Amino acid sequence: MTIRIGIAGIGFMGMVHYLTYRKLRGAKVVALCEQDPVRLSGDWRSIKGNFGPPGEMMELGNVARYSEIEQLADDTNVDLVDVCLPPGLHAQATIAALRAGKHVFCEKPIALSAADAVKMCAAAEKAGRLLLIGHVLPFFPEYRFALEAARSGKYGKLLGGHFKRVISDPQWLPRFYDPEHTGGPMLDLHVHDAHFIRLLFGMPKAVNTAGRMRGAVVEQFTTQFVFDDADLVVTASSGVIRQQGRPFTHAFEIYFERAP
Template sequence: MAQKSTLKRTRERMRAGIVGVGFMGWIHYLAYQQSDQADLVAFCSRNEAKRNGDWTGIKGNFGPAGEQIDVSDLGVYDSLDAMLADDSIDLIDICLPPSLHADAIEKSIAAGKKVLCEKPLALTAADARRLAQLGSPGDVMVAHVLPFMPEFGLLVDAARDGRFGKPIAGRFKRTISPPDWIPDFYDPTSVGGPLIDLHVHDAHLIRVLFGMPESVESSCIRKDGVPKFYETLFRYADGRPVTAGGGVIDSPARGFTHGYEVSFEKATIQYEFAAYADEITATIPLVILHQDGRVERPDLGDGDPITSFVKELDAAAESIRSGEVSPLLDGNLAADAIQICQWQS
């Protein structure tokens, strides 16, 4: 077993190793190149071409396609077990398919590493709660990126500092075209379907903004017994109306859309984005509708999607440095999000 690795106070930058060189592994790689708090120092892959730096076959639904990367300054391993023996690594960045998360987390924590695991933490709430308790508090962090995106982060910041009062209502949407490139998308033992893979983003955000609902009421269309398209009402003791909908539509014409309208006591915030098959996009830019009638359109930066992942990695590095895990990366909160999704199914 590798000796326990912690981030020394004398060393400013977190040192990470990626396991899972697919689309999210590539996005995380790009984010490390821009981070001023975290360095990618290693990765592992069973694929020899990827170990040699050929990541050109990687593609996803945002960001640039994979490229040939320079691996000369990286520790390159053919297995997670081999990478865990590298005592210079502080954190294992898990970008594997969901069904492989548990084994990778268990091994990493046993080796004395911190963990940042891509969402979902697990395929069931029971497994997620168990994994969130491994190691010391905060050792298992979960990469729910939505709160780090400026369009959604503004909601989180406003709920935290009370600038508009308390959040009192919300409508959320998240819809994709058929994910034909994932043959086991609806398999509950592998990917988990739209609720666990897609809606978990909004379940996590709702949990952050409004707290844990007492119950949910959901209607859905199913595929192979798994919810495919759904609308859900989240019930709170004080009656706040919170709803979310989406899933998979049977057409590739609209590849992706997400958005929301969230009301606070003193303002309503609206945002929506959609991408269509003709390569045209439609956006309702984030707008704040103040109670006094003012319309505010805040500047959210250059729109580079990688920036949100940089913020996420930096939050993980700061969590290790300070010993206080960011609430947005907390494994227990991620487990709550999966519980919400299970209630809907």
């Protein structure tokens, strides 16, 4: 069986997903949706990201092309819509696709507000379709190793950890700090570690964050996660350093009662 995929948003992640699907058996990209006509035509040379290959000229053949999210949602040739749009559009695109009977894979963060996230989950339940959010850390070998080590109990009780995620200023994303568009480093970066921390330690009962603001969003910060179990000491630092050329870095340490 082949899952027919329509990608919404051909920026950095849309391109990475497109290139990845080409290597998979059982998945075929049959449609693309992008508001930029140059990218829609197959000229991806303007695409840039934190890592991964630069954009190239693509031969898109008979892949259907749309400029409106609703047109992609209504394409009867599509089984699954892959939402790689800016986060401010995740709810609109996901709900339109679910209502049209598609399954949805949506990039992180799920949405810019909890209210939108709840609406997206409700739309998936109502439509009887799957909704998966692109939280990738548990699929990285080093993070999976940590999760398995914690769950196995072989090193004793997990006592805490520290997580880090830092990027240079992403100047190619002019609306990165717009709270209605991307949401800044808290929603773009910190959400990865917050998701992984929840998998490792459970749901915190409180979080305390302190950091430096940049306009309406926080630029660089540290969060302490507080749990019912007062022995757990868990912190995460994320943000943007105003220095070009600094590579993206992420890292963690976790602490066990009986590490070898």
